[in-house]
Amino acid sequence: MIAIVDYGLNNVRSVANALCRLRVEHIIASEPTPLRQADGIILPGVGAFSAGMRALRAAGLDIALREAAAQEVPVLGICLGMQMLAAGSEEARDGAPGLGILHHRAVKLPPEVKVPHVGWNRVHIIRSKCLFSDLGEAPYMYFTHSYFLPAAGGESDLAVTEYGTTFVSALREGSLWGVQFHPEKSGHDGRQLLRNFVQLAGRGGQ
Numbered sequence: 001m002i003a004i005v006d007y008g009l010n011n012v013r014s015v016a017n018a019l020c021r022l023r024v025e026h027i028i029a030s031e032p033t034p035l036r037q038a039d040g041i042i043l044p045g046v047g048a049f050s051a052g053m054r055a056l057r058a059a060g061l062d063i064a065l066r067e068a069a070a071q072e073v074p075v076l077g078i079c080l081g082m083q084m085l086a087a088g089s090e091e092a093r094d095g096a097p098g099l100g101i102l103h104h105r106a107v108k109l110p111p112e113v114k115v116p117h118v119g120w121n122r123v124h125i126i127r128s129k130c131l132f133s134d135l136g137e138a139p140y141m142y143f144t145h146s147y148f149l150p151a152a153g154g155e156s157d158l159a160v161t162e163y164g165t166t167f168v169s170a171l172r173e174g175s176l177w178g179v180q181f182h183p184e185k186s187g188h189d190g191r192q193l194l195r196n197f198v199q200l201a202g203r204g205g206q
Contacts, residue, residue, distance in 0.1 A: 001025050001026065001027060001034075001037065001038050001039055002019060002024055002025070002026040002027075002038060002039065002040045002041070002042060002198060002201060003026070003027050003028075003029040003034045003035050003037075003038035003040070003041050003042070004016055004019070004026055004027070004028050004029065004041075004042045004044065005029055005035070005041060005042065005043045005044070005056075005061055005065070005081075006028045006029060006030040007030070007052065007055040007056050007059055007061055008030070008055050008059075009045075009046070009047050009051060009052055009055050010044040010045050010046055010047070010052070010080070010081070011044050011045075011046050011182075011184070012028055012044060014044075014182075014184040014185065015042055015044050015078070015184045015194075016028060017184070018183070018184040018190070018191055018194055019194065019198075021191065022191060022194060022195055022198070024194075024195075024198050029061075030059060030061075031059060031060065031061070032059075032060045032061060032063065032064035035061070035064040035065065035067075035068055036064060036067065036068070038068075038073065039073075039074075039201045039202060040073065040074040040075070040076070040197065040198065040200070040201025040202075041065070041068055041073060041074070041075045041076070042075075042076045042078065042081075042197075043065065043075060043076065043077045043078065043081035043082075043084065043085070044078045044079070044080075044081050044184070045077070045078060045079050045080025045081035045082070045083070045084060046079060046080055046144075047080060048091065049080065049083060049084065049089040049091040049092045049096065049098070049106070049147070050091070050092045050093075050094050050096040052080055052084055053084060053092070053096045053097070053098065053099075054096070056084065056099075062099055065085075065099055065101070066099060066100075066101060069099075069101045069174075069175065069176060072174060072175040073175060074175045074176075074177065074197070074200055074201040075175065075176050075177065076177045076178070076179070076197045077176070077177070077178040077179070078178075078179055078181075078182060078183065078184070079144070079145055079179075079180060079181070079182055080145075081178070082102075082149070082171070082178030082179060082180060083098065083106040083147060083149065084098050084099055085098065085099050085101045085102045085176060085178060086098045086099070086100075086101075086102040086103075086104040086105060086106060086149060087100050087102070087103060087104065087105050088105050088106070089105065089106035089107075089147055090105070090106060090107050090108050090147065091106065091108070091146070091147050101173075101176060102149075102171070102173055102176060102178070103173075104149045104150075104152070104168075104171075105149075106147040106148060106149055107147060107148065107149075107150060108146060108147050109145075109146055109147070109148060109163065109164055109165070109167075110164040110165050112164055113163055113164030115146045116144055116145055116146040117143050117144070117145055117146070117163045118143065118144045119142070119143065119144075120140045120141070120142055120143070121140065121141065121143050121161050121162075121163060121181075122138045122139070122140055122161065122162075123138060123139055123140070123141050123159045123160075123161055123169045123170065123181065124137070124138050124159055124160050124161065124162075124169075125137055125138065125139075125158065125159045125170075126157055126158060126159055126160065127155075127157075127158050128158075130196060130199075130200055131158060131170065131172070131177055131193060131196050131197060131200070132158070132159070132170070132193065132196070133192075133196050134192055134196075135189055135192055135193065139186075139189040140186070140189065141169070141179075141181035141182070141183065141186040141189065141190060142181055142182050142185040142186045142187075142190070143161070143163075143169075143180065143181045143182070144182065145180060148165075148167035148168070148180060149167060149168045149171070149178075149180070150165075150167060150168065151166050151167060151168050152168070156171045156172055156173045157170075157171055158170040158171055158172055158177075161180070161181075167180065168180065169181055177197065177200075179193070
């Protein structure tokens with residue numbers, strides 16, 4: 001069973017529809033209990049960092065996500081969802097911390113490019129790590145974001161994308177996976193990535 005985290009501000013229905021097309025058993029979870037019973041968790045996200053974190057905390061979903069990470073349950077953060085797994089974001093002018101599961105901090109795209117970054121762009125795969133199985137070396141994925149996680153150059157970086165700078169478009173730390181793009185809006189390749197994550201969840205993230 002895959003649990004899709006619903007904190008009231010994210011694009012849950014798009015992800016659920018994508019899983020329906022893949023015939024994947026899933027549940028939309030707006031409270032912690034389903035997360036504690038799931039084989040894998042998807043944390044989608046759109047909108048502002050601080051508002052997203054407030055909504056997670058209000059529902060107790062932040063605690064359940066940290067518990068899942070500690071128990072090595074596979075978690076996939078999408079767009080803002082990936083950024084909220086990190087320590088924080090420049091966007092949070094109120095200083096709101098992220099979940100702190102990833103040791104990253106989101107920063108704003110450079111001023112010389114149009115912000116937000118909206119549309120299709122290449123994802124240059126560095127390490128396949130199963131998440132990119134059957135996707136080729138540089139698939140196109142759909143992006144819509146103003147902030148990003150800088151490329152660290154370490155083993156956690158799975159893919160990077162160029163838009164005014166080089167940023168991490170996919171990463172992995174332990175049982176946590178993150179993508180800056182929206183696989184649920186990225187056609188066949190996006191569905192394949194979701195299929196790969198579901199298969200990883202079924203194998204405990206291996």
